[in-house]
Amino acid sequence: MWEHRLIERLLKLCEGQIIKIRQENNIDPVFIDTAVDFIRIYADRTHHGKEEDILFRDLGKKKLSAEHARIMNELVEEHKYARTVVGKLVEAKEKILKGNKAVVKDIIACLKELSDFYPKHIEKEDKHFFFPLLEYFSREEQDAMLNEFWEFDRNMIHEKYTKLVYTLEQTMNK
Ligand SMILES: [Fe+2]
Numbered sequence: 001m002w003e004h005r006l007i008e009r010l011l012k013l014c015e016g017q018i019i020k021i022r023q024e025n026n027i028d029p030v031f032i033d034t035a036v037d038f039i040r041i042y043a044d045r046t047h048h049g050k051e052e053d054i055l056f057r058d059l060g061k062k063k064l065s066a067e068h069a070r071i072m073n074e075l076v077e078e079h080k081y082a083r084t085v086v087g088k089l090v091e092a093k094e095k096i097l098k099g100n101k102a103v104v105k106d107i108i109a110c111l112k113e114l115s116d117f118y119p120k121h122i123e124k125e126d127k128h129f130f131f132p133l134l135e136y137f138s139r140e141e142q143d144a145m146l147n148e149f150w151e152f153d154r155n156m157i158h159e160k161y162t163k164l165v166y167t168l169e170q171t172m173n174k
C-alpha cells in the first residue's frame with residue numbers, strides 16, 4: 001500500500017503536465033520518458049509484479065469467495081489496460097519527436113487516462129481487497145510472502161540495468 005502512495009505522487013505530476021502541455025501545445029519529452037520509466041519499472045514491473053507473481057499466485061491456490069475471485073480477475077485486466085495506455089503514450093511521444101505535432105492531444109489523452117484509472121484501481125485494492133485477503137493466509141504464509149516481496153524488490157535494480165545495457169548493446173553495436 002505504501003507503494004501506491006508514490007504512484008499517486010507521480011500521477012499528480014502527470015496532471016500538472018497535462019495543464020502545461022495544453023498551454024504550450026508541446027510536450028517535455030524528458031518528463032514523458034521519466035514518467036514512462038516510472039510506470040513501467042516501478043508501477044508495473046515492481047509493484048504489479050509483486051501483486052501478480054506473488055500475491056495473486058498464492059491467492060490462486062486458495063478457495064476464494066466469488067467476490068474476491070472477481071476482483072482479482074478485474075485487477076489483472078486493469079494491469080493489462082495500464083500497459084496498453086503506456087504503450088500508446090510511448091508511440092505518441094515517438095511521433096511527436098519525429099515532428100508530428102498533431103498527436104499532442106494523444107499524449108494528453110493517455111496522461112488523463114492514467115490519472116483517471118490508477119486512483120480507482122488503487123482504491124479497489126486498498127479498500128476492498130488487500131485487508132480481507134489476509135484472512136486467507138496464516139501468519140507463516142504472510143511472512144513467507146513478505147520475504148518473497150523483499151527478494152523480488154532486491155532483484156529489480158539488477159534486472160533494470162541488465163536490460164538497459166542489453167538494449168544499448170543491441171542498438172549501438174549495429
Ligand atoms: Fe494493482
Ligand SMILES: [Fe+2]
Pocket residue numbers: 004047048051122125
Ligand atoms: Fe497495487
